[in-house]
Amino acid sequence: GPLESYKPVTKERMSNPEPENWLMAKGNYAGWSYTPLDQINAKNVKKLKPVWSFATGVTSGHEAPAIINDGVMFVATPYNQVLAIKAATGEQIWRYKREFPEGFSAFHVTNRGVALWGDKVYVGGADCKLTALDAKTGKQVWESTVCDWNDGAYITSAPVAVNGKIIIGPSGGEFGIRGFVKAFDSETGKELWTSYAIPAPGEPGSETWPQDGQWKDAWKIGGGTMWMPGNYDVKNDVLYWGVGNGSPWVGDQRPGDNLYVASSVAMDPETGKIKSHFQYHWNDSWDWAAMNPPTLIDLEKDGQKQPNLISAQRNGYLYRLNHAKDGSKIDFVDARPYVKNNVFKSVDPKTGRPTYNEEATPGTAKERMYCPSIWGGKDWPYEAYNPNTGILYVPFNDNHCMAYAGKVQERVPGQWYAGVEPQDIKVTIEDGFKYIGGIQAIDAATTKEVWRETYPGSWNWGSIMTTASDLIFAGGTNDRMFRAYDGKSGDLLWEFKTNSGIISPPTSFSVDGKQYIAVVSGWGVDAAWVQDLMADRYGWEKNAPQGGTVWVFALGDD
Ligand SMILES: O=C(O)c1cc(C(=O)O)c2c(n1)C(=O)C(=O)c1cc(C(=O)O)[nH]c1-2
Numbered sequence: 001g002p003l004e005s006y007k008p009v010t011k012e013r014m015s016n017p018e019p020e021n022w023l024m025a026k027g028n029y030a031g032w033s034y035t036p037l038d039q040i041n042a043k044n045v046k047k048l049k050p051v052w053s054f055a056t057g058v059t060s061g062h063e064a065p066a067i068i069n070d071g072v073m074f075v076a077t078p079y080n081q082v083l084a085i086k087a088a089t090g091e092q093i094w095r096y097k098r099e100f101p102e103g104f105s106a107f108h109v110t111n112r113g114v115a116l117w118g119d120k121v122y123v124g125g126a127d128c129k130l131t132a133l134d135a136k137t138g139k140q141v142w143e144s145t146v147c148d149w150n151d152g153a154y155i156t157s158a159p160v161a162v163n164g165k166i167i168i169g170p171s172g173g174e175f176g177i178r179g180f181v182k183a184f185d186s187e188t189g190k191e192l193w194t195s196y197a198i199p200a201p202g203e204p205g206s207e208t209w210p211q212d213g214q215w216k217d218a219w220k221i222g223g224g225t226m227w228m229p230g231n232y233d234v235k236n237d238v239l240y241w242g243v244g245n246g247s248p249w250v251g252d253q254r255p256g257d258n259l260y261v262a263s264s265v266a267m268d269p270e271t272g273k274i275k276s277h278f279q280y281h282w283n284d285s286w287d288w289a290a291m292n293p294p295t296l297i298d299l300e301k302d303g304q305k306q307p308n309l310i311s312a313q314r315n316g317y318l319y320r321l322n323h324a325k326d327g328s329k330i331d332f333v334d335a336r337p338y339v340k341n342n343v344f345k346s347v348d349p350k351t352g353r354p355t356y357n358e359e360a361t362p363g364t365a366k367e368r369m370y371c372p373s374i375w376g377g378k379d380w381p382y383e384a385y386n387p388n389t390g391i392l393y394v395p396f397n398d399n400h401c402m403a404y405a406g407k408v409q410e411r412v413p414g415q416w417y418a419g420v421e422p423q424d425i426k427v428t429i430e431d432g433f434k435y436i437g438g439i440q441a442i443d444a445a446t447t448k449e450v451w452r453e454t455y456p457g458s459w460n461w462g463s464i465m466t467t468a469s470d471l472i473f474a475g476g477t478n479d480r481m482f483r484a485y486d487g488k489s490g491d492l493l494w495e496f497k498t499n500s501g502i503i504s505p506p507t508s509f510s511v512d513g514k515q516y517i518a519v520v521s522g523w524g525v526d527a528a529w530v531q532d533l534m535a536d537r538y539g540w541e542k543n544a545p546q547g548g549t550v551w552v553f554a555l556g557d558d
């Protein structure tokens with residue numbers, strides 16, 4: 001039956017999440033994917049055993065973390081389902097399910113999880129809906145429309161709950177969408193504001209788009225979808241959000257820098273106003289979205305304040321930035337490649353602006369080979385930051401490149417509009433490659449690599465979680481493994497083969513003083529797409545079996 005009691009989620013709790021809970025996608029507003037729990041440690045992690053598992057009954061890629069509030073777990077699945085489960089025992093409390101409308105399809109049918117606020121659970125539907133559910137019963141309280149799926153937009157993101165607002169951005173960067181985020185009132189579902197990633201003519205930044213001529217309307221279909229959850233600076237009340245790739249991918253069909261494509265933006269959560277930005281690369285022509293916002297860190301070394309934003313971006317560079325407290329500016333600090341990038345000839349040490357190798361910049365009817373490929377040094381999976389050690393853990397993919405030649409496509413609402421057909425993309429793997437996927441541990445204070453793990457036979461699509469006991473947990477490989485590593489040395493300490501491959505972020509919680517680790521196994525979407533390609537071409541293992549299952553682990557007796 002329904003829950004008798006439920007602990008409401010307040011601003012105070014979201015700002016300082018209790019160690020026993022995992023109240024939002026990345027565990028805290030800063031985006032750390034870190035648990036303060038430390039019962040499971042390097043000495044005892046070998047005793048980790050599954051305590052329960054639960055088949056969601058759904059296929060397609062499961063990218064939602066298990067969100068936990070006071071012993072209640074919420075898991076979103078592809079195809080518009082949400083499960084509420086007793087976190088310690090695996091007993092189902094309720095299941096919410098909503099059918100897609102007739103004729104609906106989306107390029108990525110996946111979901112990156114729920115948001116919690118008050119006594120409700122919020123979930124985005126691929127068909128452009130944002131739905132509020134009663135946390136006790138799973139019954140719908142309100143539903144609002146975020147985007148128009150007939151136009152090619154769809155939702156995969158987890159919403160972000162800030163100050164009683166539910167904030168979410170749709171996808172559609174390959175369908176000629178003009179990206180945006182919207183905020184809704186958590187109680188009523190009333191739409192409060194919309195913030196576009198691409199300025200309209202006359203707005204600041206519009207001068208970076210064609211003003212006249214053949215491409216003068218490029219801004220209306222210019223991409224820049226804001227399809228991953230943002231991070232939030234609670235103390236200073238500033239939201240940091242990521243902006244995706246340019247549309248079409250071919251940059252010469254939208255001459256100019258194209259703000260705020262491939263940028264991080266700082267926004268006022270009250271109004272959605274963009275206060276400042278940093279653009280990682282201008283006139284994106286590589287599908288190198290900057291959809292993940294930087295991780296907010298607070299580091300001091302030798303009495304010196306360190307840069308307060310860090311991220312491994314899809315373009316293959318690791319960036320450190322400094323934001324003004326009030327969000328009014330974002331300064332470049334430094335950048336270095338963490339995988340091979342053959343496009344950037346240099347990066348201006350003052351501004352961070354790259355110069356390009358034209359030989360690696362595709363254009364209309366101009367085929368060029370570039371590295372990393374569209375999936376980047378790192379696609380959407382979350383990096384993790386351990387505040388005790390100052391180490392950033394980056395799930396990465398290296399040694400992959402691709403070539404394409406752009407063409408002018410007519411934009412038809414709802415249809416593919418990348419300026420190249422998917423079957424004409426030529427993905428190549430570097431001759432004699434030793435690995436593709438891996439994990440890099442990077443000291444945030446120096447950007448020096450501390451260790452790296454590499455996967456000879458797999459890409460890595462696994463978000464990372466780090467713990468107060470200095471372990472990291474990650475899946476992401478095609479062999480269905482879920483693993484624990486020593487965060488300092490990178491030594492593999494434990495692994496467990498699940499039903500399918502893991503592309504959902506691991507989380508941790510405790511009930512009655514006992515620590516658990518949760519992860520959802522369920523291979524699909526781009527991880528599966530690229531593995532099919534590797535199987536055909538390099539004889540890799542065929543795809544991991546499909547099917548979503550929630551796994552929960554705890555220490556056993558031996
Ligand atoms: O431009 C966009 O709007 C957009 C959306 C999404 C998505 O919503 O999942 C992906 C991408 N782009 C993308 O470029 C990409 O590589 C990608 C991988 C995945 C995935 O779930 O495995 N989604 C997406």
Ligand SMILES: [Ca+2]
Nearest residue numbers: 173174245289
């Ligand atoms: Ca994209």
